[in-house]
Amino acid sequence: MWQWKWTADTKLFTILTEKPSPLIDPLPISNTLYTILFVCLSNSLYGLLIAPRPRSTLGKQLIAIPLTLALVLLPLVTRPPSVVVHQSQGAGAIAFGMRMFDLYFLRPRREAKKTTTQTALQKKNDLDLSKKVITQEEKRGPLMWTMTQLRAELWAPIRRVPSTHIPPYDSNKPGLIPVAALIKQAAGYILISDVTIYIASRFSLADLRNLSTVQYGLFLGLFGFIHFSVLLIFNFVAIGWSLATGESVDPEEWTMITKALPYFAVTPSEFWGLWHTMFRAIWVDLGFLPVQRFAKEHLGPDRVGPGLAKAARLALPVMAVFCLSGLLHGYVVFAVWRESPWSQAMYFLLQGVAVVVSKAIEQSSFGLMIKQRYLQGSTAQRAALRAVGIVLVWCLHIVTAPFFLHAYLENEVWLSVVKGSVLWRLLG
Known part of the structure; x- marks a missing residue:
């Protein structure tokens, strides 16, 4: 069985990943x-x-x-x-x-x-x-x-258009990205996606079950081709817009163009802040803002005390977003493969809790002390602190990812896209 036994061998994992009986064909x-x-x-x-x-x-x-x-x-x-x-x-x-x-x-x-x-x-x-x-x-x-x-x-899912923006565009604004740079970036995403898909294609489900914990952690990175595919869509749309209008792209409007890769994030909140924003309008309007308003109106300091009120304003809107994300992803795996949606819900619940905890730590005296040491430290000290953060985030993913990946691994989803890999077509 899976080598990351602390997750996959638990009774909770077995219950949440049990395939439901199909209601309709x-x-x-x-x-x-x-x-x-x-x-x-x-x-x-x-x-x-x-x-x-x-x-x-x-x-x-x-x-x-x-x-x-x-x-x-x-x-x-x-x-x-x-x-x-x-x-x-x-x-x-x-x-x-x-x-x-x-x-x-x-x-x-x-x-x-x-x-x-x-x-x-x-x-x-x-x-x-x-x-x-x-x-x-x-x-x-x-x-x-x-x-x-x-x-x-x-x-809205791709480009954030400021309400104050009035055409024609200011071509002299600093930081604009020309179409040539977008094409180079898209080529890089294509190359990375192709390589990761090809490497993943060398593994079967049986191979994955024999991976060590470290090997499994490295394999998680291969699923980054999903993220790169989304980034590639953003780039293609931005390229088309730039060619059609003759204007350079403003990164303040095309927010996913200049975002750094999330794989070297030092906190869970940073990781999800760097993830793609395709569904941002849904999460904000349907989850974050309504719950935030509810917390302000009904869970104020005069009703639940200052400490609990602050915790509610911090935690509840974030958890609402991750619950909605769990609902969306759970729906997909159930609709496509009739796999249990509850494992998806658990993954995003755990990630939401991790984000809330990381934000709370960042705002605490301990977090402020770490931040001050990072800002005032030497290059070696900064690198060491970042390395610790990156390792901790990857440990979180290794522990929680089995809940998310179960449906995709069981159905070997990476093999369904392998024919799109140029390397696979060349090398087999």
Whole structure:
């Protein structure tokens, strides 16, 4: 059995990874039909936001309910032959479903709570910042979006567009990245992904079960091709935008372009801060902000005491984000392979706890002392402190990763993408 026995040999691991009994058999369909259904449902939901009818919020909500349910259920009730298509669009389906629930049901409630004074003040600020006249088109209700709102929403997973930004772009702004640099970066990501996929292809499931703990820790790094694939998507989109507009890329807007690799993070919070932000809008709007508001309104110092109130404001919003992430990833492994979603939930729960603990330590007197020693220390002392942090983060991943990787290892997911490796095609 697995050599990292402190995790995989526990009764908890056995319970959480037990494969549930299938309730329904998915309907086999082609990759093309699966993609068409996915695109049509998602586009219908976004198009409904700018459609002139129905005019009422309730009318649009009633239409959005069956469309959202169909989108979320699509990966569960159908099965395309490509695991990559099923997995990627399964993640997209649950992500879209979460986002649509926020846009169609939660955001209108938040908008309705705004007072007339707050709304007028917000409009005044928007007018001052953008230096434009608010037209009748832009005065529509929460579910009567303008094309500007829709474009910002569609860019949200990839590009953060500041509300104060007014074209044309300032080509003299320092730090802009030319398209040639983006192409070089994309080539680097392609090379790294290809090498890691090729190396992973040399291992079977039986081989992995005989790895030592250290070897297993190194194998975790090979799953970085997933991260590099996401970064590559960001780069390709940025390259296309830069070629189409003739403008250099602003890293403040394209936030994933200049992010460092997460594999040398010294704390769990730094690791997840460097991970990709594809679902950031969902985590923030659906998880972090609502829970943060709840903690401020209902768990204040006057109700639970200053210490507990501070802990709640620190921990609960972060844990909400990781719980949502566990839900998304658990849905994917269940939809694609009918594997248990609870192991995914446990992984993200443990990672969330680790992030909360690391943030608490950073804010403590001990953490501040370590930070001061790092800033005032010599180069060797800084390197030693960073090395300790990196080792501790990797130890956390080695202990918790079996919960996340179980479904992917059991189904040898890396072998489903191996045909995309140039090295594999050349060397076999």
